[in-house]
Amino acid sequence: MAHSTETMDGPSMARQLAARFINLKFIEILMNRLIGMIVMAFSISVLVFLLIRLVPGDPVIEMLGSQAASEELAARLRGQLGLDKSLPEQYWNWITGVMHGDFGYSYGYQRPISDLVALNMPASIQLTASALFISVALGLLIGAWAAVARNRAPDTIGMGIAITFMSIPSFWLGLLFILLFAVQLQWFPVVGGTSLAGLVLPALTLGIGTMGFNARFVRSSLISTMGQNHVMTARAKGLSRPKVFFRHVMRNSMLPVLTVVGLQLGNLLSGTVVVETVFSRPGLGRLLVDAIMAKDYLTVQACVLIIALIYALSNLLVDLMYPILDPRIARR
Structure with missing residues (x-):
């Protein structure tokens, strides 16, 4: 009984194995870099959230100007902006909004921060x-x-x-x-x-x-x-x-x-x-x-986070282009 088998020469098999290994290496590099980007973005978001609050001055006072003497008005505005909450609550509200694509509302420019960025x-x-x-x-x-x-x-x-x-x-x-x-x-x-x-x-x-x-x-x-x-x-x-x-x-x-x-x-x-x-x-x-x-906390946080993410993405693209430009790197 004749068996029809599909043979493959040595060079073809070597090319397929090399291509498979390069793909696995590419995926490994991509996953490692993406995990690093997530950790970096989280660290920067916490850092800038805390540092901007160390800047002297009160954003509510900056907004009210001559009306800042009214304690009732300042307290009401502080509550509307969520500045009366604890720092962990403020950070959680902001970062959950960012993960849904909402950077918040700029109380300095009186418009959504996404519009300002765009x-x-x-x-x-x-x-x-x-x-x-x-x-x-x-x-x-x-x-x-x-x-x-x-x-x-x-x-x-x-x-x-x-x-x-x-x-x-x-x-x-x-x-x-x-x-x-x-x-x-x-x-x-x-x-x-x-x-x-x-x-x-x-x-x-x-x-x-x-x-x-x-x-x-x-x-x-x-x-x-x-x-x-x-x-x-x-x-x-x-x-x-x-x-x-x-x-x-x-x-x-x-x-x-x-x-x-x-x-x-x-x-x-x-x-x-x-x-x-x-x-x-x-x-x-x-x-x-x-x-x-202007002590516009949310706008500062959004700008710094976006610049950091673009910086990380540019380095990610460079890392991913290395195996493409020099296949020897993928085989190491």
């Missing part, structure tokens, strides 16, 4: 994306220029530029840009808006401030790759310098840089707090500063 988030994303492009592009150019001319004048100049901009605080750099390009040269508006002209100076301030770190990391990554065996072999085969650099050096150096870019995304988003305030630009950072000044 109104200001696009401007912050626009600024962060523009600054990230400037930071990565200039960092790659200066870092590659310094690595190719290692220990020569371009290397010294490039790293000098990187260290200089790393050392300048973003608020001071922003003020210098306003003085030079907006007041003296009048190329751009003093107050940054959502237009393209109003975006240039804030994006340059935020991007150039982090460009130096990217340039230094790109330089060290490229120099490390240049000394590896496969690069020396490519040179020995007679390949041209540009072909060796772009095909063998640059491609193998970008994976570590990807991690830095993921971290920079979170840093840039948190940096919008200073830059948006300096340029009087709308955004999540400006909303956070105004909420702190």
